[in-house]
Amino acid sequence: MVDERPDVLGRARQAHRAQDWVAAAAHFDAVATELLTADDLAAHADAVWWLGRVDDNLRLEAAACEAFLADARPADAAWAAVRIGLFLLGRGDEPQGLGWIGKAARLLDGVPECHAHGFLLLLTRLEPTLQAGRPAEAVEVARRVRELGHRIGRPDLVALGLNGEGRALVKAGHVVDGLALLDEAMVAVLDGRLTPFASxxxxxxTIATCHEVADLRRMARWVDLTERWLAGFPAAALFGGLCAVHRAQLHLVRGEWAEAERTASAVADALDATRVDYAAEAWYVVAEARRLRGDPSAADAYDEAHARGRDPQPGRALLRLPSDPAGAVAAVRAAVAAAGADPLRRAPLCAALVEIAIAAGHLDDAVRAATEIEATASTYATSGLQAMAATARGAVLLAQDRAADALPVLRDACLRWREFHAPHDAAGTCVLLSRAYRALGDDVSADAETAQAKATYARLGAHQPPDGLTPRECEVLALVAAGRSNREIGEALFISDRTVARHVTNIFHKIGVTSRTQAVRYALDRGLTATG
Incomplete structure (x- = not known):
C-alpha cells in the first residue's frame, strides 16, 4: 500500500501558502504531530488560529517554539512565543501571557534584529503607554517600530508603526494628523502587501480608534472594507468575530437594534476563548439594544459585560434612571471618576451624566459635564463628539430656562445626528426641540417635533415615556392634572412635599410649560390621568 502522508503534507503546506486555512488545517490534522517539521507546526498553528481553535493553536505554537529551538532558530522560536503571549493576553490570561512574552524577550537576547523584536516593542511598550495615557512616549516607540521595519525590510512593522503613531497622535488631540497616519498605514493593507495577521x-x-473618537462615517467605511477583505478568505473566524462586534456597534447607532443584538450575541460567547475584551463589548452592545427597546433583560447583559471587564456604564445608569434617578446620578458620577483623565473615555459618560442629572434635578452636574464634552469636541473635532456636545449644551440651556439660546444649538445637533444616520439620537434631540419651541410659545413647531420623535420611536421599537418623563414623573403629572396639591400628591405617592416640588420642576422643564394650568392641558391632551 502506498504511503500517502507526503502528499497530504504537501497539500497542507500548499493550502496554507494559499491562505486556505480550512483545507490546511484539515490536511495537517491528518498527519501525526511528530512527523511535522518546526515550520509545519507553525503553519498548522496559524491555520487553526484563523478557524478559532485557540486551544489547538496554543498547543501547536508551543510545540513549534520547542522545535525551532531544537533546530537552533531562536528568532523563529521567539516569534512563536510572542504569538502565544499575545493570544493568551487576548483571552484574559495575563500571568501566562506575560510569561511567554518574557520568554520571547529572553530568546531574542543576542539575536540580530528581526520582526519578533518589533512585535515585542508593540506589546510591551506601545500598547501599555497608550493605555496609560502617555501618547508622546507612544509616538517615540511607534517610530522605533517603523524604523526597525524599514531596516529589516518588514512592511508589516512599518505599517503597524505608522498605525501606532497615528493612534498616539489621536490620543494627544492631533486628530487630523493621527487619522492621516492611520489611513497611510491602511494603504499597505489595501495593496495586499502585508501578512493576513498584520492586516x-x-x-x-483603525476601526476601534474611529469608534473611540466617534468618527462614525470613517468607522463605517473601514468596517465595510474589513468585511470585503474577510470575504476573500475561505474562513477567518477570529477577525470575522471582531469585525462583527464593530458592525453591531454601527447597527446600534443606526437604530437597527434587533440586528445589533443578533450580531453581537452571535459572537459574544465565541470570543470568550480568544478576545475577552471584544466579548465584553459584544455583551455591552446586547445590553444597549435591549435597554433601548425596553427589554428588562438588559440588566443581565450588562452583568455579562461587567464580568468580562467592561465598565457597564453609562448604559446601566440610564437603565436605572426611570426608577431611581438619584441612584443613576451616583452611578454615572462614579463612572466618570473611574474613567480618570482620558477625555475620550469620559465623553460618553459625561453625555449620559447630562441627561441623568437634568432628569434628577442636579443641574450643576449637568452644566459641568456639558462643558467638559464641549472642550473634548473642540479638541478632537469629530462629527460624533460635536453632535454629542451640541445635544448636551442644548439640554442644559433648556433646563436653565434659556429656550431661545437652546433652539439654534439643538437644531444644529439634530442635523448632525441625521447626517450620519443616528435616528434615536436625532429623535431625542427632537424632543428637546419640542420643549424649546413650546417654551417660546410656538406650539405648532413643538407639536411637529414631538410627532417626528414619536414616529421615529415607533419605527425603532423604542419604549419612551411622554417627552422623556420617568414613570414617577408621569404619576406626578397625572395627579397634577387631577387638581391635587403637592401635599396631596406626596401623601398619595408616599413621598415628601419637597420631592414632589422637585418632580414638578423637572416636569415643567421637560414638557416646556411654566404653570400648572399649562401642565394640566398637556396631560389631558396626552391622556395622562390619575386612576385613583
Missing amino acids: GSLYCH
Whole structure:
C-alpha cells in the first residue's frame, strides 16, 4: 500500500501558502504531530488560529517554539512565543501571557534584529503607554517600530508603526494628523502587501480608534472594507468575530437594534476563548439594544459585560434612571471618576451624566459635564463628539430656562445626528426641540417635533415615556392634572412635599410649560390621568 502522508503534507503546506486555512488545517490534522517539521507546526498553528481553535493553536505554537529551538532558530522560536503571549493576553490570561512574552524577550537576547523584536516593542511598550495615557512616549516607540521595519525590510512593522503613531497622535488631540497616519498605514493593507495577521490587526486598531473618537462615517467605511477583505478568505473566524462586534456597534447607532443584538450575541460567547475584551463589548452592545427597546433583560447583559471587564456604564445608569434617578446620578458620577483623565473615555459618560442629572434635578452636574464634552469636541473635532456636545449644551440651556439660546444649538445637533444616520439620537434631540419651541410659545413647531420623535420611536421599537418623563414623573403629572396639591400628591405617592416640588420642576422643564394650568392641558391632551 502506498504511503500517502507526503502528499497530504504537501497539500497542507500548499493550502496554507494559499491562505486556505480550512483545507490546511484539515490536511495537517491528518498527519501525526511528530512527523511535522518546526515550520509545519507553525503553519498548522496559524491555520487553526484563523478557524478559532485557540486551544489547538496554543498547543501547536508551543510545540513549534520547542522545535525551532531544537533546530537552533531562536528568532523563529521567539516569534512563536510572542504569538502565544499575545493570544493568551487576548483571552484574559495575563500571568501566562506575560510569561511567554518574557520568554520571547529572553530568546531574542543576542539575536540580530528581526520582526519578533518589533512585535515585542508593540506589546510591551506601545500598547501599555497608550493605555496609560502617555501618547508622546507612544509616538517615540511607534517610530522605533517603523524604523526597525524599514531596516529589516518588514512592511508589516512599518505599517503597524505608522498605525501606532497615528493612534498616539489621536490620543494627544492631533486628530487630523493621527487619522492621516492611520489611513497611510491602511494603504499597505489595501495593496495586499502585508501578512493576513498584520492586516487584520490594522483593521481592528483603525476601526476601534474611529469608534473611540466617534468618527462614525470613517468607522463605517473601514468596517465595510474589513468585511470585503474577510470575504476573500475561505474562513477567518477570529477577525470575522471582531469585525462583527464593530458592525453591531454601527447597527446600534443606526437604530437597527434587533440586528445589533443578533450580531453581537452571535459572537459574544465565541470570543470568550480568544478576545475577552471584544466579548465584553459584544455583551455591552446586547445590553444597549435591549435597554433601548425596553427589554428588562438588559440588566443581565450588562452583568455579562461587567464580568468580562467592561465598565457597564453609562448604559446601566440610564437603565436605572426611570426608577431611581438619584441612584443613576451616583452611578454615572462614579463612572466618570473611574474613567480618570482620558477625555475620550469620559465623553460618553459625561453625555449620559447630562441627561441623568437634568432628569434628577442636579443641574450643576449637568452644566459641568456639558462643558467638559464641549472642550473634548473642540479638541478632537469629530462629527460624533460635536453632535454629542451640541445635544448636551442644548439640554442644559433648556433646563436653565434659556429656550431661545437652546433652539439654534439643538437644531444644529439634530442635523448632525441625521447626517450620519443616528435616528434615536436625532429623535431625542427632537424632543428637546419640542420643549424649546413650546417654551417660546410656538406650539405648532413643538407639536411637529414631538410627532417626528414619536414616529421615529415607533419605527425603532423604542419604549419612551411622554417627552422623556420617568414613570414617577408621569404619576406626578397625572395627579397634577387631577387638581391635587403637592401635599396631596406626596401623601398619595408616599413621598415628601419637597420631592414632589422637585418632580414638578423637572416636569415643567421637560414638557416646556411654566404653570400648572399649562401642565394640566398637556396631560389631558396626552391622556395622562390619575386612576385613583
